[in-house]
Amino acid sequence: MANVSTDITLDELKFKSLIDATFETVRDLNKEYPNISIHITGFSTAKAKIAEFMTQDLKKLFPVALLIVIIMLGIIMRNFKGVLMPVLVTIFAIIWTFSLKGLFRVPVTIVEITIPVMLIAIGCADGVHIVTEFKHFLAKGLDAKAAIKKTMSNLTLPIILTSVTTAIGFFSLISAPGVSIKNMGIFLGFGVMIAMLFSLVFIPAVLSFSRTGKSVVTIKDAGSYGEKIVGKATDVIFKRKYLILVSVVVLLSVSVIGVLNVKVDNDVVKYFHKNDDFRIATEHVNKTMGGISNLFIVLETNEEDRMKDPEVLQAVEKLQTYLEKAEHISFTYGLTDYIKYLNFVIHDNDDDFYRIPDLVETVSFTGFENIDGNEVKVLKTEKVPGKNQVANLIFLYEMDGGDALKSLVTPYYSKLCIHVRIDDSGNEALLKTVRYIEEYLKNNPFADDVKVRFSNHFVRVIFGKIIIDSQIISLATTLIAVTIVLSLLFRSFITGLLVVLPTFTAVMFNFTVMWLANVKLDMGTSIIASIGIGVGVDYGIHFYQRFKLSFIELGDYFPAVKEALLTCYKPVLSNAFSVAAGFAVLSLSSFNIIFNLGWIVSLSMLTTAFAALIILPAMILIVKPVVVVKKNNCMRL
Numbered sequence: 001m002a003n004v005s006t007d008i009t010l011d012e013l014k015f016k017s018l019i020d021a022t023f024e025t026v027r028d029l030n031k032e033y034p035n036i037s038i039h040i041t042g043f044s045t046a047k048a049k050i051a052e053f054m055t056q057d058l059k060k061l062f063p064v065a066l067l068i069v070i071i072m073l074g075i076i077m078r079n080f081k082g083v084l085m086p087v088l089v090t091i092f093a094i095i096w097t098f099s100l101k102g103l104f105r106v107p108v109t110i111v112e113i114t115i116p117v118m119l120i121a122i123g124c125a126d127g128v129h130i131v132t133e134f135k136h137f138l139a140k141g142l143d144a145k146a147a148i149k150k151t152m153s154n155l156t157l158p159i160i161l162t163s164v165t166t167a168i169g170f171f172s173l174i175s176a177p178g179v180s181i182k183n184m185g186i187f188l189g190f191g192v193m194i195a196m197l198f199s200l201v202f203i204p205a206v207l208s209f210s211r212t213g214k215s216v217v218t219i220k221d222a223g224s225y226g227e228k229i230v231g232k233a234t235d236v237i238f239k240r241k242y243l244i245l246v247s248v249v250v251l252l253s254v255s256v257i258g259v260l261n262v263k264v265d266n267d268v269v270k271y272f273h274k275n276d277d278f279r280i281a282t283e284h285v286n287k288t289m290g291g292i293s294n295l296f297i298v299l300e301t302n303e304e305d306r307m308k309d310p311e312v313l314q315a316v317e318k319l320q321t322y323l324e325k326a327e328h329i330s331f332t333y334g335l336t337d338y339i340k341y342l343n344f345v346i347h348d349n350d351d352d353f354y355r356i357p358d359l360v361e362t363v364s365f366t367g368f369e370n371i372d373g374n375e376v377k378v379l380k381t382e383k384v385p386g387k388n389q390v391a392n393l394i395f396l397y398e399m400d401g402g403d404a405l406k407s408l409v410t411p412y413y414s415k416l417c418i419h420v421r422i423d424d425s426g427n428e429a430l431l432k433t434v435r436y437i438e439e440y441l442k443n444n445p446f447a448d449d450v451k452v453r454f455s456n457h458f459v460r461v462i463f464g465k466i467i468i469d470s471q472i473i474s475l476a477t478t479l480i481a482v483t484i485v486l487s488l489l490f491r492s493f494i495t496g497l498l499v500v501l502p503t504f505t506a507v508m509f510n511f512t513v514m515w516l517a518n519v520k521l522d523m524g525t526s527i528i529a530s531i532g533i534g535v536g537v538d539y540g541i542h543f544y545q546r547f548k549l550s551f552i553e554l555g556d557y558f559p560a561v562k563e564a565l566l567t568c569y570k571p572v573l574s575n576a577f578s579v580a581a582g583f584a585v586l587s588l589s590s591f592n593i594i595f596n597l598g599w600i601v602s603l604s605m606l607t608t609a610f611a612a613l614i615i616l617p618a619m620i621l622i623v624k625p626v627v628v629v630k631k632n633n634c635m636r637l
Contacts, residue, residue, distance in 0.1 A: 019044065022040060023040065023048075026038050039277065039278075039281035040278075041278060041282040041292055042282075043292065043457075046271070046272075046282075049278050050110050050268070050271065050591070054109075054110055056590060057591070058108070058113050061114075061117050061589060064585050064588060065582050065585040068582060068584075069087065069090075069120050069121065069124055069581065069582050072577065072582075073124065076578065082131050085127055085206055085207075086124040086127025086128055086131070086203075088198075089124070089126070089199050089202060089203065090119055090120045090123030092195075092198050093198065094116050094119050094123075096190075097119065097187050097190055097191035097194065101183075109183070110180065110271075110523070111523055112183065112184045113589075114184070114594060115184060115191070118188060119188070119195065121581075122195070122579060124575075124579070124582075125162070125538060125575050125579060126162070127199050128571060128574060128578065129155055129158070129542065130151060130152075130159070130199060130204070130207075131203070132571045133151040133154060133155055134147050134151045136151075137150045144207065144208065144210040148207055148208055152200075157489070160200075161485070161486065161489060161545075162541050162542065163195070164193075165482045165485060165534055165537050165538065166189075167189040167192045167193055167534070168482055168485070168534055169478045169482070169532075169533050169534015170184075170185045170186075170188040170530065170531070171186065172473075172475075172477040173185025173470075173527055175474050180523070181527060185530070227566055230565050230566050230569050231566070234558075234566075234617070237561075237617050238558055238561075238621055244614065244615060245618060248615055251508075251509055255508035255511055257515075258515040258516070259511045263428065263520050264468055264520060264521045265427045266427055266523055267427060267522075268425075269292075270425075270426070270520075271591045271592055272590070272592065273590070273592060273595075290330035290423060291330055291423035291424065292425055293425045293430060293457050294419060294420065295433060295457055296455040296458070297319075297418040297454060298415060298418075298453045298454070298455050299312070299415065299416040299446065299450050299452055300414070300415050300450070301415070303449065304412045304413060305391070305413045306414055306450070307335065307414065308390040308391050308394070308413050309390075310357050310386035312416070312446070312447065314356050315444075315446055315447075316334060316418060317340075317356055319418070319440065320333075320334065323420060323436070323437065323440075327429075327432070328423055328432065328433055329423075331421050332419060332421070333418075333419050334418040334419060335409050336356060338397065338404070338408070339356055339357075339390055339393055342394075343355065343356075343357060357389040357393075358386050359387075360385060360386060361383070361384055361385075361386050362381050362382070363382050363383075364379060364381050365381075366378075366379060367379075367380040407419075417455075420433065420437075422457075430460055434461055437454075467521055467523075467526045468521070471521065471529060474527075474529060479500065482500055482537055483497055486499050486537075492625060492626055494623065494625050498544075498616070498623060498625055499540040499541060499616065500533075500537055501619065502540055502611035502614075502615035502616045503608045503612070504533065505615060506608040507529055507533055507536060507608065510600060510607065511529075513603065519600065522596075524591075524593030524594055525597055528597065528600050531601055535579070535604075535608075536604060536609075536612075537608070538575075539572050539613070540608075542568060542612075543564055543565075543612050543613065543616055543617075546564040546568045547560055547620060548627055550567070552627065561617045561620055564617070565613065568613070569613060572613060576606055577606070579605045580601075580606050581602070583598050583599075583605065584599060585598065586598025586599075
């Protein structure tokens with residue numbers, strides 16, 4: 001194995017040029033020596049591979065997602081116009097979103113390749129509701145103009161609410177780790193609002209050209225069979241409403257266990273599928289050649305030449321000896337290894353001198369004395385500071401052309417770096433190593449003037465902590481913001497909480513699924529809570545708005561809930577399955593983090609939809625919330 005080090009880290013063009021040249025060289029060598037297989041690995045290689053696969057994913061996922069959504073809408077709508085309008089809305093939203101990214105010169109990152117797919121999946125939702133509601137009123141005998149007015153009267157507020165809550169979910173990602181996720185949240189929120197504007201303006205405008213008495217869409221009617229099932233389900237919900245409530249409490253309790261047991265791992269090697277050449281090569285290096293993960297232990301002091309002091313170097317040597325006994329640590333190396341070897345060589349390869357000089361060294365040398373008038377060669381000794389011995393060894397090494405110390409110590413020897421190689425590129429092994437070191441330093445501290453810090457891949461430990469914190473912050477922010485918005489618009493905190501709680505239960509359940517499926521929290525899956533709450537609450541909003549209209553008309557909770565279920569179950573489930581199918585396309589990604597994001601969010605769409613159709617009706621029947629008709633006027637039985 002050959003290690004290639006470079007000072008080029010931040011200049012993207014130079015970095016790409018270097019990586020491309022390396023890959024080209026390796027390709028040439030593989031051709032020249034066909035019996036030898038040469039592979040490239042390391043975190044810099046991972047960065048290059050990610051850039052390559054991102055381009056592939058953008059080309060692959062967008063058209064597939066578009067095709068899947070068109071097929072789903074075709075099955076639901078059974079009409080060309082009914083499919084075309086929602087799809088055009090999403091395309092407009094995608095164009096506006098990426099135009100904004102281009103305007104501000106914001107590059108596309110690994111998680112942002114999901115933006116087109118997410119907007120395709122989410123952007124169609126409002127259009128589906130508008131078109132199905134429009135068809136509903138046409139079926140009742142209204143002409144096209146009246147049907148549009150009635151549709152927009154009923155749906156304008158729910159569409160604004162669902163779009164705002166979805167945008168809030170995405171905007172909450174501003175608290176997430178890394179600029180890429182923050183940018184994704186901002187631009188997805190913008191795209192959702194653009195989709196809302198086009199849904200409220202473009203689709204009604206197109207529907208206005210419909211001929212009176214002719215339906216724009218023909219949604220396949222499940223007939224009385226589907227309605228009978230929903231009717232029986234409503235009776236079960238009414239009879240078992242308290243059992244459903246208890247089940248929610250139990251599910252939330254179990255979900256807490258799942259949340260506490262989900263582990264964080266931002267290992268870029270595991271971004272790639274198991275059969276990927278880069279991952280195979282990297283895991284081979286981890287297993288047989290010491291690994292690619294490096295932790296730096298940095299010792300700092302304000303005193304020049306402090307790192308030449310034997311006291312410090314001997315303490316460093318003891319730390320290295322201790323670390324090399326630890327699990328996952330392949331080896332360590334630092335200035336001490338050079339000093340010991342130089343001391344060994346300068347003393348004619350005497351094993352007794354393969355060590356750090358002591359604080360005071362007794363130096364033997366040949367001298368001459370005048371004895372009885374004759375110059376006689378005699379062996380003399382002299383005590384010298386060990387620090388001087390270290391300085392002399394370094395001087396001799398550098399005078400001979402040695403330049404390897406620049407990565408281990410600063411020019412004035414006030415800072416020293418210990419390289420720790422770890423045979424596992426995951427966060428868990430890295431965190432375990434850091435805690436192992438901290439425990440040692442707690443019991444064996446360096447001198448007071450020597451400060452110890454961690455660097456290099458230690459940033460992944462920090463990033464892991466930020467992922468956990470941001471998950472909590474974004475989830476809390478989304479919950480609070482969505483609850484406040486719904487409470488204000490429904491004019492009742494109880495109602496706002498009622499609509500949000502089923503979605504929250506479903507999203508928490510997804511963390512349990514993640515735990516059981518051994519899916520880690522990473523840069524991709526760290527956003528599922530915000531998406532789940534922001535998008536999933538839409539189904540609850542649509543159901544409650546339909547319940548509210550039915551309650552105003554019928555004046556009783558049970559008939560209103562039943563009527564709302566009969567009216568809502570088709571569009572809600574159609575919408576949920578369409579959105580889930582759109583997100584499922586992400587499972588075709590070249591990256592595991594996008595693959596996991598895809599199927600988990602797809603599951604979230606389905607669980608939140610069923611929660612809106614089962615848990616929310618049961619809670620309405622138990623709580624019997626006040627239904628506000630207009631200011632200073634409410635209805636309640």
